[in-house]
Amino acid sequence: MHGTSVAPRWTGNTVALVSLLLPTALGAQTAREILEEVDQLLRGESSQALVTMEIVTEHWSRELEMEVWSLGTEHSLVRVRSPAREAGTSTLKAGQEVWNYLPRVDRTIKVPPAMMMGSWMGSHFTNDDLVRESSIVDDYEFEIAFEGPRDGVDVWEFLLIPKPEAPVVWGKVEYEVRKADMMPTWVRYFDESGELMRTMTFSDYQTMGGRLVPARMDVVPSDKPRERTTLIYHELAFDVGLEESFFSLRNLRARS
C-alpha cells in the first residue's frame, strides 16, 4: 500500500486496519487505543533483512541482493550486495531526506525532491513509496467489502477510499487479508475511474524473526502486465537494537 517501505511495515498496518473495523474481536479497547498502541509499536520497531529484488521490464531484467535495516517509519538503510558491479551502492532514508552512496565513484549524493517519483533502483517502487509515510488510517476511509471463503480460505476484503483531501493518487484500494492469521494476500490499486493500475501480491508465508510473514511480494503494473518487481525475503529479524544514530551518512558509506 502507499507508504509502504521495503521494510515490512505492512504487518503493523494490517493489524491496525483490522482492529479499527473489529473492535469486538480484540476486546474492550477502543479502536483508537489499539491504533495508538500499534503506532507505538511500529515507531520503536527495528528490523534487519536480507532481500532479493527481481525486476523484469520490457527492455531488461535484473536481480539485486540487498541488506535492509529499518527503524520505525522514519529511518531505513539499504545496501546492495550483488551483483558485484553494484555492490556497496546504498540508499539512506532519514525522515524526509534520501541519500545515495555510489561506491564506484565513492561519492554520496542527496536525492532532490524532484527525483522522488523516479523509480527506486529501476524497480516499480518509487522513491516516494520509500519516503512518504502516509498513514492509511489518516488518508483512507474503509469498509469491509467482502467476508467469507475464497478458494477455500476465509478472508476479509477491505475497500479503502481515500478521504476527500488526502494527497493520495489512487481512486480506491482493495486489500485482501486472511482471517485466520491476518496475513495480507493481495492489494489492488485503482484510479478514480475504477481502472486497476497496479497489483501487489503476497505469498510464501513463513515464520521469520518470530513472526508469520509473507516472504514474497510481487508488484505488477496493469498497463504492462509482463513487467514486475519481486521482493523475496531470505532473512528477517525484528527488534535488533538499532538506534537512530545507526542511520548516518558514515554508515551509508561503509562497505559492510
Add this chain to the structure above:
Amino acid sequence: MRAFVLLRLAARSVGRNARRSILTAAAMVIGLALLIFSRALSDGGHEQWIESAVRMGSGHVAIQAPRYLETGKIEHRLERDQLGRAVEAIEALDPELGVVAWAPRLSVSGLASSAASALPVRVEGVDPEREATFSQFEGELRDGRYLEPDDGLHAFVGVELARRLDLEVGNRFVLTAQTASGEVEGQLVRVAGTFRTAVSELDEGLIHVPIETVRAWLGATGSATTVAILVDPSMRTDEVVDALSVSLESDPDIRVLGWRESTPDLDSAVRIDDYGDYIFHIILFAIIALAILNAVLISVLGRRREFGILRAMGLTGFETGVVVFVEGLLLTAASGVVGMVLGFAITWGFFRDGLDFSGLMSSEMSFSGSIIDPVIVPFFQLRQVLVSVYFILVIGSLASLYPALRASRLDPADAMKFEQ
C-alpha cells in the same frame, strides 16, 4: 495689399485647373492615408503582440522580491507585509497612468503525479477572479471550466498534462513540492478544466491552482512570488515602473520591473519587429516622396505658358514665384487635411474590428490562434499621425519650390511661344 491679390490668384489657379490639382494632390492624399493606415496597423500589431506575451508572462510591470527573477525559488517571495504594501502602491497610482489590471501569483516548481504517471510542472497559485481577465484563457479552454473564486482543491491544467497523466475533468492528482520551510509536501487537487495553447511547455507543464490553496500547502500564508500588472497602452510601462519604484523605494525587499527586464526574450523579439518596421517605413516614405515629386515635376512641364501669362500681367518674377509656391502650399495643406481624414476613415471604418490575418496565411498551417491573435486592431498614436502629416507637408512644400523657381525665372516673351 498685393499679397492678398497674389493669394487670390493662387487660389483661383488651383480651382481652375481642377484635374491637374486633383491629380497632384492625389499623390499626397493617398500617400498620407496609406502612411496613417500602415502605421496604425503595425503599431496595433506590435501592441497586441506585447500584450498577449505579457499576459502569459509577468505583465507589463512585475513586482517581486529582489532575487526572484534570477532564482525562481520560493524563498525569494513577497511576504504578507510586502505584498500588502505593493498592492497599496498599485491602488494608489494615478488612474491616468493606465493600469488596467493586476494579479498576484505564487509560483513553484514541483511534480504532478496521478495513478498513471508523474511529470514535472510549474504550479501558479492565482486569484481566480483577477487571473481570469489577466491570462485570457477563454479561447484556449478545452474541457471543464477555469478556476472560480470559491474554488479550493481545483487545478486548471494543459491538455498534454491531462493526457500523460490520464486525467479527465474531476479526476484527482497530487502535487508535490518543497515548501517554504524546505520540507516536501503533497497536495491533492482535482482537474477543474483543461486548456490547449499548442505550446508544449505550457500544455505539459503549467497548472493554475487557487492561490489560497497553494499558500496553505506551502506554508507561505499571505505571500506571492509576483504581482503582475497590465498597462494600457504598453508605452506607459516605464512611467508606471517609475511611479511604483518611488512609492516603494523605502522597502529593500520589493523590486519593480518592466517587461523588458522581466522577459528579455520578448524584449529582443520586439526589437526585431521595430527594426523591420523602421526599414519598411523608410521605403514607404521614399516611394511617397517620389510620387509627389513626380506629380509636381510633370505638371510643371505643361505650365510654361501659364507662368508667362502671369508675368505678362505685371507680376514680377518673384511674385510669380510666390503665386506658384502658394498654390503648391494650398494644395499641400488641403491634401494634408483630406489625407488625414481618408487615412482615419479607411483604418477605422474598415478595420475597427481588426484585420484578420489568418485568412492570409498559407493553408498548410493549421492555426490554433491561441498564442498569437491573428486579428490585428489598428492603434492610433497621435505622435505617429503628426509625424506622417508633417512629412507630407514638408515634401509637398519642398516640391512646390521647384515650379515656383521655374516660374520666377521664366522670360515672359519666351514663355508665350509655348502653347502650354
Add this chain to the structure above:
Amino acid sequence: MASDGMWWRVAWRNLWRNSHRTWITASGLAFGYFSSVILVGLTDGMSAELVENGTRLMVGQVQVHASAYLPERNMHHTIGGYEGTDVDALLAQIEQHPDIEDAAPRLFGGGLLSSGEETQAALLLGVDPVRESRVSTLLTTLVSGALPTAGAFEVLVGSEMARQLGVEVGDELVIVAPAADGSMGNDLYTVAGTFRTGTPGIDANYAILPVDDLQYLMAMAPGRIHEIVTTVTRSRETPAIASALATTLGEGDVPLDVKPWTELRPELAEALALMDSMNFVIVIIIFAMAVFGVANTMLIGTFERRREFAVIRALGTTRRGVSRTVVYEGIILGGISLAIGALITWPVMVWWHNTPPDLTTWFEGFEWSGAQWRPILRVEYSADGPLFTALALLFTTIFAAVYPAWKATRVPPADALADR
C-alpha cells in the same frame, strides 16, 4: 496607310522629344520596381533570419528519430532499436540528399548531477562536437572553458545549472543516470566548460558531453542514438524537404520518423506565419503606392498633352492612331525604365544577399534565444516577386496613359486647340 514600324518610330520620337517627361516617368517606374523587389527580398530575408535564429540553437530544421521515440522520449527507443544502427552510414545517406546541408547525431539521457554540496536533476545530451557545430549554435555559446574531449570524462554544463551546483571549470561532478540495462550508471566527470544560450530552459537543465561518453555511461552500444538533427538549404521549404527525406529513408530497413521544425515547434511556425502575412500586407501597401505613383504621373503627363494630340488629330491621325502611339510609347518607356530598374536592383540584391550590410551603428545587435541577432539587410531571392512587379508596373504605365489619351481625343481637335 502606315506600317506598324512607323508607329514605333513615332512613339520613340515622341518620347525623346519630351525627354524631361520621359525621364521623370522613368524614374518613378524604375524606383517603384527597385523598392518593390528589394522589399520582397528584405521581407523574405527577415523570415529566413527568423527561422534560422529560432531553429539554429537546438531544434535544427529537420529531425530524424525512431518511430516510437516521440513524444515520450523513452531512452530505449534508439534509432534501429536495441542494436542501434550504422550511424556514419545513416548520416552519410542523409547528407547526400540534395536539400540537406549537414547532419549530426544526438543521444539523450536524464539523471542527476551532483557537486557534493548540491544535487540537481539534469537532461544529458550526447553530441558529436564537430558535426554538432555544423547544425547548431549550441556549442558556440560557451562562456567559460572549452569543448569536452571524448573519452576524458569531461562535460559541459549550462551556466544556470553551474551556478546552482556551485561549480566552475575544472570542478568535479558526479553524474548518475539510469542505464539501458536497468542499472544506475554513474561516473565522475570534470567540468570542461559552461555555456549560456540565453534560454533558461536549456541553461538550467542541460549538461552536454561527447556522445560516446554518454553511451558508455548509459551502457549503450556505439550505434545507439536517439536523434539526427539536420539543416536544410532552403529553410522556407522545410516541410517539403522533410517529406522528400522521409521517402528516401523509408526505403531503408530501419523504420524512421522525419519531422520538420514546423511540427516540432509549432509556436515558432505560427509566429512566422503571422509575420509573413503582415509582411504581405506591407508589400501590398508599398506596391500599391508604387503603382499609384506611376499611374498618377502618367495620368497627369498624358492629360497635359491634350494640345499635342489635338494637333496630330488635326493633321489626320485617327483616334486609334493616337492611342496606338501612346501604347507603344508606354511599352518602350516601360521597357527602358524596367531595364534600368533591374540594372540598379540586381547588383544590390546580389550584394546584400552575399554580404548583407551591417546596420549595427544604428541598431544594436543582441542575443535572442541564444542566437546572435544581427541588424543586417538580408535579402532572399524569389522568382515571382520581380516578374509580377515588372508586369504590373508595365501594365499600369500603358493603361494610365491610354485611358487619358483616349478621353482627350474625344474632344474635336479644333475645340481642344482653342481650349474649349
